[in-house]
Amino acid sequence: MRFVHHGQCHCGSITVELRTGRAPQAQVLGACQCSFCRKHNARAFSDPGSQVALRAIDPSHVHPYRFGLGTVDVILCRNCGVYVGMLLTDGDEVLSVVNIDTLDERAQFTATPAARDYSAESTDERIARRKAKWTPTTLLNWPLRAAQHRDIMPNTPKPDGGPHG
Numbered sequence: 001m002r003f004v005h006h007g008q009c010h011c012g013s014i015t016v017e018l019r020t021g022r023a024p025q026a027q028v029l030g031a032c033q034c035s036f037c038r039k040h041n042a043r044a045f046s047d048p049g050s051q052v053a054l055r056a057i058d059p060s061h062v063h064p065y066r067f068g069l070g071t072v073d074v075i076l077c078r079n080c081g082v083y084v085g086m087l088l089t090d091g092d093e094v095l096s097v098v099n100i101d102t103l104d105e106r107a108q109f110t111a112t113p114a115a116r117d118y119s120a121e122s123t124d125e126r127i128a129r130r131k132a133k134w135t136p137t138t139l140l141n142w143p144l145r146a147a148q149h150r151d152i153m154p155n156t157p158k159p160d161g162g163p164h165g
């Protein structure tokens with residue numbers, strides 16, 4: 001891959017590495033319209049032709065949050081609160097969308113994020129779309145079972161369109 005970008009949450013407990021064949025200016029960004037992404041005004045990146053590695057420098061700080069249909073883990077840093085990305089885990093297969101603003105070179109990603117509303121999709125449609133469009137991802141030093149942990153928040157907000165595409 002021609003371009004390698006590094007990033008991390010604010011405190012450095014979770015690092016992000018993106019390997020991609022396209023220059024940052026040529027990358028497509030999304031603005032998911034779910035309530036979580038709007039509260040962060042997050043710029044989302046995914047590309048099935050790129051590769052992401054997420055490394056937990058401090059695994060105890062990986063906080064997987066679920067809401068809506070609960071089909072993905074929203075990865076937050078428990079220490080500094082930064083939203084890192086979303087993970088779909090299916091057996092050994094891990095796919096992600098990352099928060100492009102975690103990258104050191106975030107300013108080079110200049111595309112206007114395209115508004116994306118996935119609220120009408122069924123669970124199966126969501127999973128199929130993610131498998132087609134999200135980025136193949138390697139998890140390094142990741143806490144065991146974090147990807148499957150569903151009971152972080154006893155009072156999960158009611159479904160409102162579901163998490164990010």
Ligand SMILES: [Zn+2]
Binds near residue numbers: 009011078079080
């Ligand atoms: Zn952090």
